[in-house]
Amino acid sequence: MVENRPWGNLLAHLILIVGVALVIFPVYVAVIASTQGPGEFLRGTLPLLPGGHALENYSAMWQAGLSRVGAPPVGQMLWNSFVMAMAITLGKLSISLLSAFAIVYFRFPFRLVFFWLIFITLMLPVEVRIIPTFQVVADLNMLNSFAGLSIPLIASATATFLFRQFFMTIPEELMEAARVDGAGPLRFFKDILLPLSVTNIAALFVILFIYGWNQYLWPLLITTDPNYYTIVMGIQRMTTAADSDPQWHLIMATVVMAALPPVLVILFMQRLFVKGLTETEK
Amino acid sequence: MASIQLTGLKKTYAGNVEAVKGIDLEIADGEFVVLVGPSGCGKSTLLRMVAGLETITDGTLKIDDRVVNDLEPAERDIAMVFQNYALYPHMTVFGNLAYGLKNRGVKREEIERRVHDAAAMLEIEPFLERKPRKLSGGQRQRVAMGRALVREPSAFLFDEPLSNLDAKLRVQMRVEIKQLQRRLKTTSLYVTHDQLEALTLGDRLVVLNGGSIEQVGTPMEVYEKPASMFVATFIGSPAMNMLPVAYLRERGANGLLDHLAADTDVIGIRPDDLRIEAPDEDHLVVTGTVELFEAAGAESHLYVSLEGSDQPTVIRTSARPPVAEGETMRFHVLPSALHPFNQASGKRTQQGVS
Ligand SMILES: Nc1ncnc2c1ncn2[C@@H]1O[C@H](COP(=O)(O)OP(=O)(O)OP(=O)(O)O)[C@@H](O)[C@H]1O
Ligand SMILES: [Mg+2]
Numbered sequence: 268m269v270e271n272r273p274w275g276n277l278l279a280h281l282i283l284i285v286g287v288a289l290v291i292f293p294v295y296v297a298v299i300a301s302t303q304g305p306g307e308f309l310r311g312t313l314p315l316l317p318g319g320h321a322l323e324n325y326s327a328m329w330q331a332g333l334s335r336v337g338a339p340p341v342g343q344m345l346w347n348s349f350v351m352a353m354a355i356t357l358g359k360l361s362i363s364l365l366s367a368f369a370i371v372y373f374r375f376p377f378r379l380v381f382f383w384l385i386f387i388t389l390m391l392p393v394e395v396r397i398i399p400t401f402q403v404v405a406d407l408n409m410l411n412s413f414a415g416l417s418i419p420l421i422a423s424a425t426a427t428f429l430f431r432q433f434f435m436t437i438p439e440e441l442m443e444a445a446r447v448d449g450a451g452p453l454r455f456f457k458d459i460l461l462p463l464s465v466t467n468i469a470a471l472f473v474i475l476f477i478y479g480w481n482q483y484l485w486p487l488l489i490t491t492d493p494n495y496y497t498i499v500m501g502i503q504r505m506t507t508a509a510d511s512d513p514q515w516h517l518i519m520a521t522v523v524m525a526a527l528p529p530v531l532v533i534l535f536m537q538r539l540f541v542k543g544l545t546e547t548e549k
Numbered sequence: 550m551a552s553i554q555l556t557g558l559k560k561t562y563a564g565n566v567e568a569v570k571g572i573d574l575e576i577a578d579g580e581f582v583v584l585v586g587p588s589g590c591g592k593s594t595l596l597r598m599v600a601g602l603e604t605i606t607d608g609t610l611k612i613d614d615r616v617v618n619d620l621e622p623a624e625r626d627i628a629m630v631f632q633n634y635a636l637y638p639h640m641t642v643f644g645n646l647a648y649g650l651k652n653r654g655v656k657r658e659e660i661e662r663r664v665h666d667a668a669a670m671l672e673i674e675p676f677l678e679r680k681p682r683k684l685s686g687g688q689r690q691r692v693a694m695g696r697a698l699v700r701e702p703s704a705f706l707f708d709e710p711l712s713n714l715d716a717k718l719r720v721q722m723r724v725e726i727k728q729l730q731r732r733l734k735t736t737s738l739y740v741t742h743d744q745l746e747a748l749t750l751g752d753r754l755v756v757l758n759g760g761s762i763e764q765v766g767t768p769m770e771v772y773e774k775p776a777s778m779f780v781a782t783f784i785g786s787p788a789m790n791m792l793p794v795a796y797l798r799e800r801g802a803n804g805l806l807d808h809l810a811a812d813t814d815v816i817g818i819r820p821d822d823l824r825i826e827a828p829d830e831d832h833l834v835v836t837g838t839v840e841l842f843e844a845a846g847a848e849s850h851l852y853v854s855l856e857g858s859d860q861p862t863v864i865r866t867s868a869r870p871p872v873a874e875g876e877t878m879r880f881h882v883l884p885s886a887l888h889p890f891n892q893a894s895g896k897r898t899q900q901g902v903s
Contacts, residue, residue, distance in 0.1 A: 443635065
């Protein structure tokens with residue numbers, strides 16, 4: 268690693284460049300495609316240089332959507348996705364923080380039972396329990412609602428585990444010192460545990476937000492009202508439009524817009540990460 | 550400020566582990582009491598029961614004549630200094646000191662005043678805006694003390710607060726703690742396994758062994774008149790030498806041992822009471838070969854194998870005694886320096902010897 272071998276370096280860089288190109292290329296194609304006019308795709312060759320229709324494609328999708336296939340304006344779908352992703356993220360974070368707090372810091376009857384119950388939910392992601400969950404959500408009249416979109420996805424324990432692990436690394440004396448300092452359990456949670464968990468919360472926020480944003484199967488199943496379409500399933504709707512060719516230039520414009528919010532979340536949270544990494548204590 | 554009363558205090562952990570087996574102790578208002586004992590003897594458990602961090606299995610604990618058995622730590626009006634300091638890592642030093650006051654609803658200006666007073670007293674004012682991570686071990690120690698100080702509690706509890714410091718800093722902080730306690734006159738209970746700390750700090754010493762009290766007394770009482778063989782060997786460094794009475798009688802010391810109680814069968818002799826020069830008074834003489842000579846600065850230790858005994862014996866002398874390794878020589882002991890014990894009970898057999 269430390270020694271300087273020109274050929275080794277070159278090779279390493281080549282491999283990296285190829286790898287990056289492989290990842291970037293589809294993104295590039297999507298961006299390029301979103302700037303083309305309606306006719307470009309029918310010629311059978313993929314254009315690799317930007318076209319001149321960017322503004323018109325993006326504004327059309329943002330404002331009007333593809334009404335012909337029943338897709339609402341992108342702006343609205345982005346908002347729906349955002350609400351769902353945020354609800355899932357915040358819901359999961361608060362539930363998992365509180366349940367990890369309970370499991371680590373309180374001795375209550377059947378503590379182990381609860382622990383295992385939570386553990387078992389790890390084995391039951393939405394896709395596995397999708398039929399019964401649909402039934403429950405339908406019976407509760409939550410089809411076509413934000414509650415129906417987010418609540419079934421909130422119930423899972425991944426984050427609880429991560430926080431439990433993290434809380435167990437916090438020295439017990441900290442809790443005792445807080446007790447002597449007159450902090451009750453909730454105050455200890457708010458004043459000590461939460462600030463110490465900032466880095467973990469930021470990391471999980473990113474992961475959970477993207478998880479929520481990318482949900483596909485579940486929204487597809489329970490939303491029939493276009494007002495609740497999320498962006499990811501909206502894209503799918505557009506590509507499967509009956510008796511016409513998919514309008515790729517418009518779809519790609521949607522794809523690019525759909526990819527932006529997660530990128531923004533990562534960019535924003537990265538600052539918190541770095542702050543957390545440089546400021547927290549071992 | 551307050552007195553603390555422990556009556557029959559017991560702690561039994563799950564699995565029938567008796568960590569503390571019925572402690573009776575009264576700590577007067579303003580007194581500095583040191584709990585000392587070997588690792589695992591229940592010092593921390595006892596202290597934590599007083600703090601309220603550990604439930605009390607049996608017995609009563611009174612602070613200022615108020616039974617506090619079931620009160621939360623915060624309601625007992627005590628402050629504790631932890632061995633690893635337990636500073637809040639995400640708060641500044643100021644935040645650390647202020648936290649306990651804030652939780653008690655003390656007014657802003659009052660908090661400012663108290664924190665600055667405590668910081669001045671402990672000379673940590675320049676660090677008030679720093680996070681604990683950016684402090685040295687000694688400075689963290691001071692912050693931990695400060696956090697206890699600002700609360701102006703009725704009692705301080707210390708659990709080996711100096712054991713994470715290097716030797717030099719430990720001595721310095723020891724002196725400062727002593728001075729601070731003298732000045733504030735706050736009742737203090739201090740746990741340590743370092744007998745030097747125990748001897749120098751406390752008004753009174755409580756020697757614990759296996760969850761029970763072996764002896765309570767001023768440091769000098771405990772040192773000069775250990776109540777049991779355990780205390781005798783635990784307090785004092787190097788440890789007290791133990792020789793069978795029969796061995797001394799064989800050496801022709803009969804006349805000098807007559808005043809001992811009949812059940813005495815072991816004699817303890819402090820390493821500095823085995824002298825190289827013969828005193829003028831009547832005394833005992835033992836002969837031994839110097840196996841090892843250990844120079845330790847201001848003093849030296851001789852490891853001696855006594856003639857006719859397989860008990861390794863340590864002798865402490867002035868810095869440069871006129872001896873060489875392998876030399877066989879005579880050691881002199883005054884009768885007043887003998888500590889008589891009974892092997893079976895482990896207790897001191899007779900009062901008023903030293
Ligand atoms: N939570 C617990 N459950 C069971 N046994 C415990 C628990 N905590 C302590 N003990 C036992 O109680 C005894 C006393 O422990 P304690 O921590 O008070 O010792 P100590 O005198 O403070 O020792 P040290 O000098 O090493 O700190 C030990 O034998 C220990 O194993
Ligand atoms: Mg301890």
